Amino acid sequence: MIDQLKHNFKTFETSLNGATKSNWHELRTEAFEAFAKNGFPKPKDEEYRYTQIARALEKTFDFSATPVAIDAVHGNKPLFYDSDAIHVFIDNGVVQKDSLTHTELDAIEIMTLEEATNKYPEEVKAHFGKYANVQKDPFTALNTAFSYEGVFIKVTKNTKIERPVLLHYSTDGNNSISQSRNLILVEQGAEVSIIESHTSHGDSAHFSNHVSEIVVGANANFNGYKLQHQHDKSYHVDNTFISQDRDSKAQTYTLTLEGKLIRNNLNFALEDENCEAHMFGLYVVRDNGHVDNHTNVDHKMPKCYSNEIYKGILDDKAKGVFNGKIFVRQDAQKTNAFQSNKNILLTDTASINTKPQLEIWADDVSCSHGCTTGQLDEEQLFYLRSRGVSKSSATAMLLHAFVNDVLDKINISFLHNFINEEISKRLD
Amino acid sequence: MSSDNQILEDFTSSEYKYGFETLIENDSAPKGINEDIVRFISAKKEEPEWMLEWRLKAYRHWITLEEPEWANVHHPKIDFQDIIYYSAPKKKPELASLDEVDPDLLETFKKLGISLEEQKRLSGVAVDAVIDSVSVKTTFTKTLGKLGIIFCSFSEAVREHPELIKKYLGSVVPMTDNYYAALNSAVFSDGSFCYIPKGVRCPMELSTYFRINASGTGQFERTLIVAEDESYVSYLEGCTAPSRDENQLHAAVVEIYAEAKAEVKYSTVQNWYPGDKNGVGGVYNFVTKRGLCKGDYSKISWTQVETGSAITWKYPSCILKGDYSVGEFYSVAVTNNYQQADTGTKMIHLGKNTKSTIISKGISAGKSQNSYRGLVKIHKRAGNARNFSQCDSLLMGDTCGAHTFPYIEIDNSTAKVEHEATTSKIGEDQIFYCNQRGIDTENAIALIVNGYAKEVLNKLPMEFAVEAQKLLALTLEGSVG
Numbered sequence: 051m052i053d054q055l056k057h058n059f060k061t062f063e064t065s066l067n068g069a070t071k072s073n074w075h076e077l078r079t080e081a082f083e084a085f086a087k088n089g090f091p092k093p094k095d096e097e098y099r100y101t102q103i104a105r106a107l108e109k110t111f112d113f114s115a116t117p118v119a120i121d122a123v124h125g126n127k128p129l130f131y132d133s134d135a136i137h138v139f140i141d142n143g144v145v146q147k148d149s150l151t152h153t154e155l156d157a158i159e160i161m162t163l164e165e166a167t168n169k170y171p172e173e174v175k176a177h178f179g180k181y182a183n184v185q186k187d188p189f190t191a192l193n194t195a196f197s198y199e200g201v202f203i204k205v206t207k208n209t210k211i212e213r214p215v216l217l218h219y220s221t222d223g224n225n226s227i228s229q230s231r232n233l234i235l236v237e238q239g240a241e242v243s244i245i246e247s248h249t250s251h252g253d254s255a256h257f258s259n260h261v262s263e264i265v266v267g268a269n270a271n272f273n274g275y276k277l278q279h280q281h282d283k284s285y286h287v288d289n290t291f292i293s294q295d296r297d298s299k300a301q302t303y304t305l306t307l308e309g310k311l312i313r314n315n316l317n318f319a320l321e322d323e324n325c326e327a328h329m330f331g332l333y334v335v336r337d338n339g340h341v342d343n344h345t346n347v348d349h350k351m352p353k354c355y356s357n358e359i360y361k362g363i364l365d366d367k368a369k370g371v372f373n374g375k376i377f378v379r380q381d382a383q384k385t386n387a388f389q390s391n392k393n394i395l396l397t398d399t400a401s402i403n404t405k406p407q408l409e410i411w412a413d414d415v416s417c418s419h420g421c422t423t424g425q426l427d428e429e430q431l432f433y434l435r436s437r438g439v440s441k442s443s444a445t446a447m448l449l450h451a452f453v454n455d456v457l458d459k460i461n462i463s464f465l466h467n468f469i470n471e472e473i474s475k476r477l478d
Numbered sequence: 479m480s481s482d483n484q485i486l487e488d489f490t491s492s493e494y495k496y497g498f499e500t501l502i503e504n505d506s507a508p509k510g511i512n513e514d515i516v517r518f519i520s521a522k523k524e525e526p527e528w529m530l531e532w533r534l535k536a537y538r539h540w541i542t543l544e545e546p547e548w549a550n551v552h553h554p555k556i557d558f559q560d561i562i563y564y565s566a567p568k569k570k571p572e573l574a575s576l577d578e579v580d581p582d583l584l585e586t587f588k589k590l591g592i593s594l595e596e597q598k599r600l601s602g603v604a605v606d607a608v609i610d611s612v613s614v615k616t617t618f619t620k621t622l623g624k625l626g627i628i629f630c631s632f633s634e635a636v637r638e639h640p641e642l643i644k645k646y647l648g649s650v651v652p653m654t655d656n657y658y659a660a661l662n663s664a665v666f667s668d669g670s671f672c673y674i675p676k677g678v679r680c681p682m683e684l685s686t687y688f689r690i691n692a693s694g695t696g697q698f699e700r701t702l703i704v705a706e707d708e709s710y711v712s713y714l715e716g717c718t719a720p721s722r723d724e725n726q727l728h729a730a731v732v733e734i735y736a737e738a739k740a741e742v743k744y745s746t747v748q749n750w751y752p753g754d755k756n757g758v759g760g761v762y763n764f765v766t767k768r769g770l771c772k773g774d775y776s777k778i779s780w781t782q783v784e785t786g787s788a789i790t791w792k793y794p795s796c797i798l799k800g801d802y803s804v805g806e807f808y809s810v811a812v813t814n815n816y817q818q819a820d821t822g823t824k825m826i827h828l829g830k831n832t833k834s835t836i837i838s839k840g841i842s843a844g845k846s847q848n849s850y851r852g853l854v855k856i857h858k859r860a861g862n863a864r865n866f867s868q869c870d871s872l873l874m875g876d877t878c879g880a881h882t883f884p885y886i887e888i889d890n891s892t893a894k895v896e897h898e899a900t901t902s903k904i905g906e907d908q909i910f911y912c913n914q915r916g917i918d919t920e921n922a923i924a925l926i927v928n929g930y931a932k933e934v935l936n937k938l939p940m941e942f943a944v945e946a947q948k949l950l951a952l953t954l955e956g957s958v959g
Binding site for chain 1: 548858871873874875876877878879880881882883884885886887888889890891892893894895896897898899900901902903
């Protein structure tokens with residue numbers, strides 16, 4: 051497989067023509083070397099211990115197939131739509147340039163990364179590949195090595211973007227892989243909400259590898275929503291890196307509804323004082339679905355606050371993995387960090403592996419984590435049933451209550467409604 | 479803030495109290511390990527052929543293994559060829575009374591506060607004192623013998639009860655289990671064996687004191703406890719070691735085998751030499767402890783107070799195989815100076831309606847690192863399993879670290895698993911509250927730390943609880959009264 055990828059990288063290099071001397075390409079070469087050296091995660095790799103993704107990928111993909119164009123029937127047909135939002139379409143990792151027609155907006159600029167290297171060379175140079183560490187994670191390395199274009203978003207200083215930005219990612223099978231990349235700069239004092247919706251079409255397997263780098267400036271506010279609703283042959287790896295400057299706020303919502311194998315690596319770096327980070331996660335998985343959420347919060351400076359709530363319902367033979375790491379460095383005094391992971395297993399064939407992890411190097415901190423796994427409370431069920439509620443609707447009611455902790459945090463009404471409906475369909 | 483610093487300074491400068499060395503003529507093996515050394519140890523202990531074979535098999539497996547590196551501890555690579563694997567006080571004829579015991583040895587016990595006579599007469603505790611790998615004296619054997627309880631040194635058990643040893647040795651911790659267990663299986667010097675027959679409730683607490691003595695000696699203890707149906711035993715283990723600069727390796731194995739409705743309580747106070755305040759010297763304590771709840775309704779409970787060792791690496795575990803079996807783990811781990819501790823437990827639920835509780839309290843000070851690492855695994859067939867885990871860390875000073883690595887693996891929908899962890903320092907408001915009521919800061923910290931660890935200390939048997947509190951006070955001396 052590595053050989054095939056080496057070959058692909060050569061082909062890719064030649065296709066770039068004269069562009070091989072740029073900074074960007076240096077980064078690509080470095081990333082590819084890192085990837086070639088480490089390869090995909092080994093079975094004993096602690097970070098991928100419960101998600102044997104390399105084996106699954108090797109079995110399904112030969113990495114020589116190239117993605118076909120999205121079928122016109124499916125293409126540009128989003129999972130959900132709201133006329134209020136700003137829409138961008140990315141098919142098989144390729145940004146649909148004709149969807150980038152938001153020039154009328156001054157406060158927010160959306161373009162391809164390629165355009166951005168011409169228009170904002172300084173910004174791209176300063177931020178691209180600076181947060182996504184190619185040495186640490188092989189998928190980040192692979193993505194960086196083959197990075198060619200992607201979405202670049204820049205929100206101008208001290209402006210609030212009322213309309214949410216909706217990035218529609220669609221993939222189409224053909225046993226191929228696609229890689230997409232984002233660089234989002236939220237400048238000082240700005241505020242924006244960005245929704246990524248990942249869907250897949252057709253009925254053959256597909257592997258998508260996505261990397262986002264998000265820079266939240268001082269006193270800025272960023273809301274990132276991620277909706278993963280792919281079909282049951284989709285493999286998806288998401289690497290998100292958020293870097294926060296002082297007094298900033300960031301919220302992420304990772305909502306997973308369907309997919310064969312999904313791995314989310316969410317990394318927060320709190321670079322200066324008084325940052326606030328919230329991570330919400332919800333995964334409702336069935337059949338043979340496998341969802342793995344790895345989060346990592348790096349408290350580097352004092353007085354920051356991080357809060358994490360992840361909830362999951364696992365049905366059929368679904369597998370869930372949660373690994374939350376809170377890292378408090380020696381300088382990060384007065385840190386407040388909370389983490390909670392709660393799971394419900396609906397069948398005996400579903401399973402969950404969770405590992406909440408605290409690494410604390412400072413003394414004046416208040417950190418806690420908790421996690422629970424169980425099934426629905428017998429007494430609560432009995433209470434409802436004794437009042438004439440049927441077993442199935444009582445179950446649905448309780449499961450709804452369980453996910454509401456996270457659902458209620460979603461501030462965008464059309465997204466909230468869509469997810470609520472999807473979950474209702476599943477639970478009722 | 480200045481008083482805080484003062485406290486920390488006092489705390490870090492309190493010297494190890496039990497640092498003295500008894501000069502007893504040694505009968506040591508040459509340094510290093512190879513098949514001949516294994517044969518030498520076996521011959522020295524006059525072991526039967528099958529025991530030697532077992533050791534050799536373990537040795538041959540050990541050389542194929544690599545030293546594990548996953549733990550959150552750092553130390554220079556251990557040179558396994560630079561260790562003396564056997565040293566024993568000179569062989570003497572079996573003694574009938576304490577008068578015949580080497581006076582030097584008795585003096586050592588006195589300094590440690592274990593007077594054999596006193597314990598024998600007053601506390602009713604049978605002490606099997608182990609100095610440098612060979613059991614010197616076993617007391618109360620006769621009283622226990624009447625009940626059919628066997629409590630003797632491991633080498634004696636190999637001679638007297640080969641059928642029991644053959645049956646249970648390696649049944650819980652197989653020789654292939656891990657690197658240090660394999661090493662221990664090959665070269666274990668001595669240890670204790672305890673057998674409680676069916677329906678017997680052991681009338682006294684059984685205890686063993688381990689002590690590392692002669693320079694450069696690794697100590698490889700092996701403890702095997704077998705509790706038959708409906709029996710009960712409470713076993714205590716405590717250790718202190720004299721100070722010296724060379725790092726010493728301690729790789730012990732403890733196996734507990736509990737049949738139906740049996741209950742075993744295993745308590746440890748560990749106070750190996752932690753090294754001086756610059757992190758020089760100290761004992762490496764790499765221990766494999768595991769209990770098997772074989773029968774239904776069996777129960778194994780681990781309680782540990784860890785104050786010593788330069789590096790501690792141990793995970794007393796329970797395999798809950800029988801239905802309705804119960805596993806418990808209570809731990810207080812204190813680290814100071816450059817000490818490193820990576821400790822925790824594993825609860826493997828295999829049987830139905832099994833229950834486990836984990837309470838772990840870590841206190842780190844100085845430049846020490848304290849990690850909790852635990853596994854709770856609920857197997858597919860373990861219906862209605864229940865686990866509650868709580869691991870708290872207390873930090874004193876800003877140069878120490880506290881880490882938690884809990885692994886939770888659940889394959890059954892009826893499982894109820896809860897895990898909680900907190901990390902904090904002693905609140906200024908708590909100290910203020912005490913100060914305001916006339917308690918000085920030092921005593922306030924003592925009060926708070928004691929309260930913090932109370933949940934675990936309460937689980938210790940009476941005699942031990944007193945000692946453990948003394949130890950905590952000693953470790954936190956200067957800062958805590």
